[in-house]
Amino acid sequence: MSPTTWPSRNQAWELLNRYTKNPSLIKHAVAVEAVMGALGERYHEDIELYKRVGLLHDFDYEAFPEIGAHTVEGAKILETEGFPPIIIEAIQSHVTENNIARDTWLKKSIYAADELTGFIVAVTLVRPSKSLSEVTPKSVKKKLKDKSFARGVNRDDVYGGATGLDIELDELIEFIVRALMPISQEIDLHQ
Secondary structure, eight states: OOGGGSOOHHHHHHHHHHHOOOHHHHHHHHHHHHHHHHHHHHTTOOHHHHHHHHHHTTTTTTTOOSTTTTTHHHHHHHHHTTOOHHHHHHHHHTSGGGOOOOOSHHHHHHHHHHHHHHHHHHHHHTSTTOBGGGOOHHHHHHHHHOTTTTTTSOHHHHHHHHHHTTOOHHHHHHHHHHHHGGGTGGGTOBO
């Protein structure tokens, strides 16, 4: 499938907003989209494909938050909307309970990007300046050890995502921070 056959960003954006009303979830989708685009570039893959997966990875979460429904119900919607199997399977692969092998850079990337991007944004939001430039691997890893901080973030997924991409966690944190810089205002952060 050539890049010109991917559903447009506008189509993906409309679908995201049809199922997601929570502004925080929409900002998370935009953040993961940016990180996925950067990962697509890093691995010399189709950047637009990576961005679509990033933007839509949790589009059904607000409507179907339960394990066993999230991404499963979304897959049905995506199929009905004409999204290709490569996007649907990649999105489903970021949920461990779906037992889908992460056997491509795309699947490994969405798994690595999702939890850690959300965590980095949370770390940034608790800083007085809300500035990404103040977020370091050391500050992120310190918060990862604090189980009461951002409880919903699965720490195993954070570590497993870095391992799957064969990147040191420090390097992945720095990479994600850099990828978020250009969209910082869009997600209510500062550079």
